[in-house]
Amino acid sequence: MRIAVCLKQVPDTEARLRVARDGRWIDEEDLPFVINESDEYALEEALKLAEKTAGEVVAFSLGPPRVREALRKALALGAASAVHLSDPAFQGGDALATGAALAAAIRRESFDLVLAGSQSDDLGAAATATAVAGELGWPHAWLVMGVELEEGRRSLRLVREMESGINEILRVALPAVVEVQAGINHPRYASLKGIMAAKKKPVAEPSPADLGLDPAAVGAAASRTEIVGVELPERAGAGVQLLAGDAPSAAVLLVEKLRKEARVIA
Amino acid sequence: MWIVLQHRDGQFHRGSWEAIAAGQKLARELGSAAEAILLGENLGALVSEAAGSALAALRVAESHALAVYTPGAYVSALASAIASAAPRVVLFPHTYQSTEYVPRLAQATGAALVTEAIAFSVEGPEIEWRRPVLGGKLHARVRARGQAPVLATLQSGAFSAEEREAGRAPVESFAVPGSTAPDREILGTEQAGGEMVDLSQAEVVVAVGRGVGGSDKFGPIEELARLLHAEIGASRPVIDSGWLPRDRQIGSSGQTVAPRLYLALGISGAIQHLVGMKGSSCVVAVNKDPSAPIFKIAHYGIVGDLHEVVPALVQALRGEAS
Numbered sequence: 115m116r117i118a119v120c121l122k123q124v125p126d127t128e129a130r131l132r133v134a135r136d137g138r139w140i141d142e143e144d145l146p147f148v149i150n151e152s153d154e155y156a157l158e159e160a161l162k163l164a165e166k167t168a169g170e171v172v173a174f175s176l177g178p179p180r181v182r183e184a185l186r187k188a189l190a191l192g193a194a195s196a197v198h199l200s201d202p203a204f205q206g207g208d209a210l211a212t213g214a215a216l217a218a219a220i221r222r223e224s225f226d227l228v229l230a231g232s233q234s235d236d237l238g239a240a241a242t243a244t245a246v247a248g249e250l251g252w253p254h255a256w257l258v259m260g261v262e263l264e265e266g267r268r269s270l271r272l273v274r275e276m277e278s279g280i281n282e283i284l285r286v287a288l289p290a291v292v293e294v295q296a297g298i299n300h301p302r303y304a305s306l307k308g309i310m311a312a313k314k315k316p317v318a319e320p321s322p323a324d325l326g327l328d329p330a331a332v333g334a335a336a337s338r339t340e341i342v343g344v345e346l347p348e349r350a351g352a353g354v355q356l357l358a359g360d361a362p363s364a365a366v367l368l369v370e371k372l373r374k375e376a377r378v379i380a
Numbered sequence: 381m382w383i384v385l386q387h388r389d390g391q392f393h394r395g396s397w398e399a400i401a402a403g404q405k406l407a408r409e410l411g412s413a414a415e416a417i418l419l420g421e422n423l424g425a426l427v428s429e430a431a432g433s434a435l436a437a438l439r440v441a442e443s444h445a446l447a448v449y450t451p452g453a454y455v456s457a458l459a460s461a462i463a464s465a466a467p468r469v470v471l472f473p474h475t476y477q478s479t480e481y482v483p484r485l486a487q488a489t490g491a492a493l494v495t496e497a498i499a500f501s502v503e504g505p506e507i508e509w510r511r512p513v514l515g516g517k518l519h520a521r522v523r524a525r526g527q528a529p530v531l532a533t534l535q536s537g538a539f540s541a542e543e544r545e546a547g548r549a550p551v552e553s554f555a556v557p558g559s560t561a562p563d564r565e566i567l568g569t570e571q572a573g574g575e576m577v578d579l580s581q582a583e584v585v586v587a588v589g590r591g592v593g594g595s596d597k598f599g600p601i602e603e604l605a606r607l608l609h610a611e612i613g614a615s616r617p618v619i620d621s622g623w624l625p626r627d628r629q630i631g632s633s634g635q636t637v638a639p640r641l642y643l644a645l646g647i648s649g650a651i652q653h654l655v656g657m658k659g660s661s662c663v664v665a666v667n668k669d670p671s672a673p674i675f676k677i678a679h680y681g682i683v684g685d686l687h688e689v690v691p692a693l694v695q696a697l698r699g700e701a702s
Contacts, residue, residue, distance in 0.1 A: 127590070127648075130669065131517055140514070151620075210486060210493055236514055239495050241483035248487040253563040254451070256480040271567070275633070276476055277393065279572045279626075285565040297620030338492035338528050343521045344513065347673050354665070354681040364682045365692035366699075368664065371680055378641040378662045379584070379608060 115169035115267065117160040118220045119193065120230035120243055122150040123177055123184040127235050137343045149184045151296045152231025158301040159261055159294055160229045161192045167267065169226075170194040174219055176204050176212050182317070189312035190304035196317045203322050206334035209237070213245020215332050218325040221250065227270070228291040232257050240293075247291035254291035255284065259298050381407055381469040382439075384417045384458065386477055387426055388449075395473025397541035399534050400433050402500075403471050404545050409502040412468070415439055416549065419457055419556075421447035427551060434547030445559035451481035452563030457556035459488040467529060469507065474533035476633070482531055491531045492524035498538040498651060511535075516650035516673045536632050537655035577611070577627045578635075584610035585639045587630055587657070590617040591646020591667065591686055598623075600690045601645065607697045613637065615653045631656035645686045649674030666690075 125131065126146040134141045149157075160171045173188035175181045176199035185196040197219050204215050220228060228250075230243035240256070247254035259281065260273030270290060274282045286292075304312075322329045334340070355371070357364040372379045383403035386393040400416060407414035413436035418426060421442050431438050441461070445453040462470065462485075472478040474496050486493040498519070499510040509522045509532060524530045579585065586605040592598070598612075605612050613630040614623070630637055631653040638659030645666050647653060654677060657663070665678035666689045675681045682689050 125514065127515055130671070131514060133518070140518070151617075208493070209483065209495075213483075237520075238513060238515075239483075239493070240479050241486075241493060241495060244480065244483040245487060248484040254480075254484075255564065257476050273570075274476075275572065276569075277388075277633070281570050281572050283567040283570060285567055286563070295620065296617075297622060338486075338490075338526065339494060339522050339524050341520045342508070342523050344518045345521070346671070347512075347516065347519050347676055354675045354678045356675075356681045356683060361682075361684055361688040361692040362695070364684065365689060365696040368680055368682060369693065369696040372641065372662070372664070376641075376662045376679065 115163055115167040115226040115263075116224060117164055117169060117171050118223075118225045118228045119153070119157050119160045119171055119173050119188065120216055120228065120246065121153045121157065121173055121175045121184055121188060122231075122234045122242075123147045123175065123181045124150045124234055124236040127151075133344055137345075138341055139344060147180055147184070149187060150231055150234045152233060152294060154231075154301045155296050155298050156229040156231050156294045157188055157191060157193070158299045161302070162299065163227070163261070163263060164192075166263070172197065172223065172225075174216055175199070176215055178205060185317055186312050187304065189315045189317075190308040191302060192308065193315070195315055198317055198319050200319050201321045203329040203335070204333045206337070207332065208337040208339045209239035209241035210245045210338065211333060211336040213242045214249050214336070215325070215327065216242070217246045217249030218327055219320060220246065222320075222325065226288050228252070228289075230291070230293050232293045232295045243291055243293045250289070250291070252289050252291050253286045254293065255286060256293045258292050258294045261292060261294065381410065381412055381471070382415050382417050382467040383471045384419075384478075385430055386473050386475055387418075387420065390425065392426065392429065393473055393475060394541065395475055395534070395536045397544055398536065398539040399471050399473045400435070401541055401544040402534050402539040404434060405539075405543070406469065406471070406500060406502070406507075410468070410507075415467075417441075417458070417461065419446045419454065431549045431551055432546055433549055434545040435549035438549040438551045440551060440553050441556045442553070443556050443559070445562075446556070448566055449477055450562055450564050450566070451484060453559065454481045455484045455488055456560065458485050460557050461554060462489045462491070462529065470529065470531045472531070472533045474535045478533045482533055486531045489529065489531075491529045494522055494524070494530060494532040496535045497532045498535045500532075512651050515648055516654075517648065517671065535651055535655070537658065538651075572626060579611050579613050579628070579630065579637050580635055582611040582637060582639050584608045584641045585613050585630070585637050585657070585660070586610045586643045586645065587613040587615065587647060588618055588624075588645045589615040589647030592618065592623065593687075595623040597687065600687075600694060603694050604690055604697075607694060608641070608643075610643070615647050615650070644674050644678065645690065647674050648672045649677065
């Protein structure tokens with residue numbers, strides 16, 4: 115099977131964030147970036163399927179030059195090649211615009227399956243890979259926790275999480291787009307050999323024109339939504355009493371407050 | 381403007397009532413009328429239940445293709461309805477189901493998509509939506525560009541179902557396009573994770589987040605829970621990492637708790653988690669990051685490493701007990 119994996123590079127979830135000067139997004143300077151968590155699981159699922167079927171994995175990502183590092187990691191883990199939509203015209207789009215550009219890049223090659231994470235840890239629209247499916251006209255499933263290739267390799271048996279603790283088992287015909295959730299497998303680590311081999315693997319950087327797209331019809335220019343500002347969530351209620359001091363003294367103070375002030379423990 | 385209701389096995393998803401309340405409010409502010417949309421088959425009782433709301437219409441489409449949700453049938457039914465009636469805004473409860481198909485509906489109708497909205501404000505002709513980003517550490521204000529309709533999914537708990545205005549909505553049926561080949565075959569359902577621990581009745585909950593760092597770090601946390609007669613719960617990343625079983629998950633995709641005391645250890649406080657615990661009487665947050673949103677709703681907070689604070693709490697509880 116030939117499998118495309120869509121990866122996003124996002125700020126490390128542990129990182130301290132500062133609102134950028136223009137107030138419209140965060141300040142990216144000195145910010146550590148990683149591969150989006152659920153996308154790492156999508157990559158692992160793709161590598162496993164490719165190994166089982168003597169196929170190959172191609173990693174796709176849209177983003178600025180820093181994204182090259184995420185693609186290098188995917189190559190080190192076993193992807194055969196990568197496609198980086200780095201042209202400035204592609205950037206700043208909403209999920210539907212980004213999905214359309216990724217689909218145009220994916221369409222240039224022949225794939226049996228597109229795998230991606232269910233949601234990014236930064237914008238979190240949970241819509242980009244679904245938009246890829248819509249552009250390609252392929253069936254898709256979101257929040258998938260189990261992927262099994264059926265006999266004949268023409269369909270997948272998927273387990274999809276639904277509300278209230280019920281999972282749905284379904285079959286989709288290939289080609290399809292499958293959006294997996296974090297935790298469904300055990301992502302591998304890159305070997306030294308893999309890291310060395312990655313340096314020789316091809317990374318394509320197509321422009322909008324290479325994909326047959328008008329630069330005015332991609333990225334921010336093509337988006338039907340825009341972020342006009344970001345801010346800290348408003349403080350709700352009376353506010354928090356912060357207990358100062360080192361851990362032992364804060365702990366003693368907290369226990370006293372819980373007993374005598376809040377009266378929630380004996 | 382429209383509200384698309386969600387139901388399963390003869391019951392409405394609770395987010396449907398929140399969406400109706402939000403839709404009534406938005407319609408008032410826009411000076412327009414709110415209509416609800418119901419898709420399915422043999423909907424009888426659901427129709428009368430939904431019609432008890434103050435709405436300009438309840439539009440119902442019944443078809444065998446809509447008996448069980450599939451993205452293909454839902455997108456096809458709603459896309460043709462949206463194309464003919466051209467609502468300016470369509471609201472959906474933000475659920476696993478709507479998240480799966482609404483982006484394709486936006487593509488099919490040329491609409492703008494806003495997912496997981498937690499608030500809106502109307503300024504002149506414009507609607508500004510607010511949604512959490514970066515795990516809830518920040519809120520983004522989002523606007524649609526141009527004249528396209530807006531499809532918005534509403535985060536559960538962000539709007540109160542109790543504000544829904546009752547009334548009597550006229551019921552109208554509408555036709556959906558003939559069924560095309562289904563995009564998926566439903567093979568069945570299964571219960572996730574077998575036997576469930578019921579956290580909803582717990583008086584005290586010790587909840588751990590990603591900050592706990594690993595499944596080998598639970599010793600002192602278990603000791604603290606034992607001293608407080610507490611159940612242990614967790615936010616989603618802990619479950620996804622396999623550090624605790626899924627029936628310990630608290631939040632929009634897990635259980636809802638309302639204990640007397642809720643200790644949030646290393647939990648940043650994404651809204652998906654907050655909706656599952658906001659009924660707690662007293663909330664204590666321990667987190668290294670002073671800007672973590674959990675501190676916004678906590679009553680007491682300690683900014684520090686939970687691996688230092690938890691053993692200190694165990695000691696404080698023991699020390700004063702002896």
